Amino acid sequence: MDTKTIFLDACNKIAAQLDGFEIYKKGQRLKKNSLDKDIFFEITFETSYMNAASHVMITPNIAIYSKMLKKWQKEKLKNEFCSGLIYGSHLGYITPHQTWKKWNLAGLNFERSVNEIANNIQKYVLPIFKLFNSKDNAIEFLKNNGTNFNKYAEDSLAPIDFLLYCSDKETAEIFFNNFIKNSISKGKILKFYEQLKTEKEIDLNHSEFYSAGHVKLAYMNDLLIYN
Structure with a gap:
């Protein structure tokens, strides 16, 4: 089989081990709706243009989106390309x-890699998706834990948009402050937040550093930083 066929075969064999996902792009994109139909979950698979007989690579990614958040983002950020993303990550992270993490599908690696990816999705991804089946449960979790969905997942400021839209100011503020408190970039964020107070215009679609756009959004929504 050529490398593209091997890759697509792997995508579909992984999908066969997961329940309730719709299959798109010949298996490269898996989608499932939440109970309220607003939030939906995606698992996508990337490969490499440098694949060869001995190396057929696959990289799984996950993402959680909200249709209503997408509309809110477009209005607030003045950006037609907003996606409604709540949270996204590579499976390896x-x-x-x-x-x-990239898995090799070539030769004898195929079955082992497919099963390992499927098992990792079942163990580490599906519990996150299940949490977001209830917006109330997801909001409460983010408020108390950030995006530390398990002991391997790193904290991310990405859901601040979701919390500003779907929860109250106090909840978003707690989430924001917990992130800052635990961030290795705490000093940079605090300095940047003070700098924003002197800016005449703030471009929400430009990030001076990773997560700067989310920090700007927090500032524009009057979130306070606790002492």
Whole structure:
């Protein structure tokens, strides 16, 4: 089989081990709706243009979106390309691998890699998706734990949009402050937040550093930073 066929075969064999997902792009995109139909979950698979007989790579990614958040983002950010993303990650970052993990599908690696990816999705991804089946449960979790969905997942400021839209100011503020408190970039964020107070215009679609756009959004929504 050519490398593209091997890759697509793997995508579909992984999908066969997961319940309730719709299959798109010949297996490269899996989608499932939440109970309220607003939030939906995606698992996508990337490969490499440098594949060869001995190396057929696959990289799984996960994402959680909200249709209503997408509309809110477009209005607030004045950006037609907003996606409604609540949270996204590479599978490797939320598993014991803790890296941008690529699996090899070539030869005898195929079955082992397919099963390992499917098992990792079942163990580490589906519980996150299940949490977001209830917006109230997801909001409460984010308020108390950030995006530390398990002991491998790193904290991310990405859901601040979701909390500003779907919860109250106090909840978003607690989430924001917990992130800052635990961030290795705490000093940079605090300095940047003070700098924003002197800016005449703030471009929400430009990030001076990772997560700067989310910090700006917090500032524009009058979130306070606790002492």
